[in-house]
Each structure stands twice: as C-alpha cells, then as structure tokens.
C-alpha cells in the first residue's frame with residue numbers, strides 16, 4: 001500500500017486489512033513515499049518520521065510490514081520505481097498496489113503509468129467523498145473495493161494537532177505519542193518556542209491518553225523537536241526498540 005502517511009491513520013489500516021481479506025493477500029507492505037512530488041505545494045514531515053510512524057502503527061499485525069524502498073531511494077517518488085524495486089526484492093511474488101480512489105483517479109498523470117499496470121494489479125479503495133466514476137482507467141487493470149467508510153484524513157489529523165485538538169482514536173496510540181514526542185505538526189512558532197526552551201511539547205487540555213498507563217511528556221526529549229529549516233534528528237533509541 002503506497003501513501004505519504006503524514007501521519008498514518010486508522011482509515012489506511014482499515015483499508016489495508018479489508019483488501020488483504022478480500023484478495024487473500026499473504027502480506028500487506030506499506031510503502032511510505034520519500035518525496036511525494038504531487039504534494040510539493042506543502043510541507044511534508046521528514047520521511048524518516050513518516051516511516052517510523054508507519055512501523056509503529058503496523059507492528060501488532062503479523063501480516064503488515066513496512067518497506068523503505070521509497071524513503072531510501074531519494075528524489076521524487078514514482079510508483080514505477082516502487083514496483084520495480086519490490087519486484088526485484090520479491091521476484092516470485094504477485095504484486096497488488098493498494099491506494100485510495102482519489103490517488104487512482106490521477107493515475108494517468110503518474111510517470112510510466114502504462115508500465116505500472118504491467119507490474120501490479122491496482123486496487124483502489126473507496127473513500128468518503130471521492131467518486132471514481134468519471135476516470136478512464138484501463139479495463140481490467142484496476143479493482144475497486146468498498147471499505148468501511150472512515151472519514152479520517154492525514155490533513156485533518158495534522159490540522160487538529162496544529163490546533164491543539166486530540167487525535168486519539170483517529171491514529172494508533174503509539175502514533176499519537178510519536179507525534180507528541182517529535183513535536184510534529186505544531187505551528188512554526190510553537191515548535192520554535194519548544195526548541196528554544198529545550199523541553200518536550202506539553203500536553204494540551206483534553207488530550208489524554210486512553211489508558212491508565214499514561215506516558216509522561218514533561219521530561220526533556222532525547223532530541224530537540226524539529227524546527228523549520230533544520231534537518232530531522234535521528235530517531236531516539238527507545239523507538240528503535242519497537243517490537244517487530
């Protein structure tokens with residue numbers, strides 16, 4: 001499943017799980033984009049952060065895995081390269097490329113879209129508010145799957161974090177905590193102030209974790225939150241120990 005996953009949310013996970021059952025897939029490989037060239041009009045969180053959030057979100061499902069092919073390749077991400085790399089790594093596997101109906105409706109504008117259809121069967125998952133009816137997709141190359149409607153989007157999650165609203169239950173718990181820890185999606189001024197003070201982001205009222213086992217956020221972070229114009233810090237060691 002290809003996506004920018006900025007951040008990954010339950011809409012992505014439900015779609016992947018539904019397609020895996022309907023198509024009898026052995027594994028769903030989540031492939032976070034490196035540089036999503038069609039999203040160059042906005043800031044995208046560092047690829048390493050999006051990759052780690054995807055690892056955290058999928059860790060508990062033995063049929064889900066995460067690939068670094070797009071993150072490690074560098075340069076703009078084209079699905080033709082994603083599929084070529086995956087085919088090289090898994091020459092005996094039949095590939096399906098899962099993505100949303102909104103992305104699929106643009107597929108004819110993707111690089112080498114004709115060759116993409118030769119490398120994988122495309123599965124478009126329906127998404128509330130998007131209709132593929134008018135798209136002229138090659139016959140037989142694409143399947144459409146209706147997934148339980150979850151009106152969740154990454155844009156809305158980012159916007160909520162920026163406004164100090166909770167994203168519990170929209171994204172997996174570990175992803176909420178990762179966003180908090182890294183200070184992702186805060187407004188520029190907020191993030192700069194946090195970096196100046198050298199303290200971890202503060203919890204906002206109403207932004208409580210769902211269980212009694214609450215993490216503490218007021219200890220200094222292992223790395224300073226990212227500010228505009230500075231490169232992302234490497235992930236901290238406790239995140240690298242997430243069980244696989």
Ligand SMILES: Nc1ncnc2c1ncn2[C@@H]1O[C@H](COP(=O)(O)OP(=O)(O)OP(=O)(O)O)[C@@H](O)[C@H]1O
Pocket residue numbers: 002003004005006010011012015099100101102103104125126127128147150151152153154155156
């Ligand atoms: N709630 C959802 N239901 C079904 N498909 C979804 C849902 N959210 C995202 N998708 C699909 O998953 C793919 C990857 O999504 P992406 O990472 O771009 O998330 P997004 O929520 O669409 O992000 P943004 O709001 O930033 O555009 C896209 O093709 C998208 O259509």
Ligand SMILES: O=C(O)c1ccc[n+]([C@@H]2O[C@H](COP(=O)([O-])O)[C@@H](O)[C@H]2O)c1
Pocket residue numbers: 001002003004005031033036038039077078079080099100103109110111
């Ligand atoms: O190959 C392309 O030219 C291309 C253009 C836009 C999007 N894609 C892929 O479509 C998937 C969904 O993208 P997005 O931007 O909706 O997260 C993701 O895997 C992207 O790499 C691919």
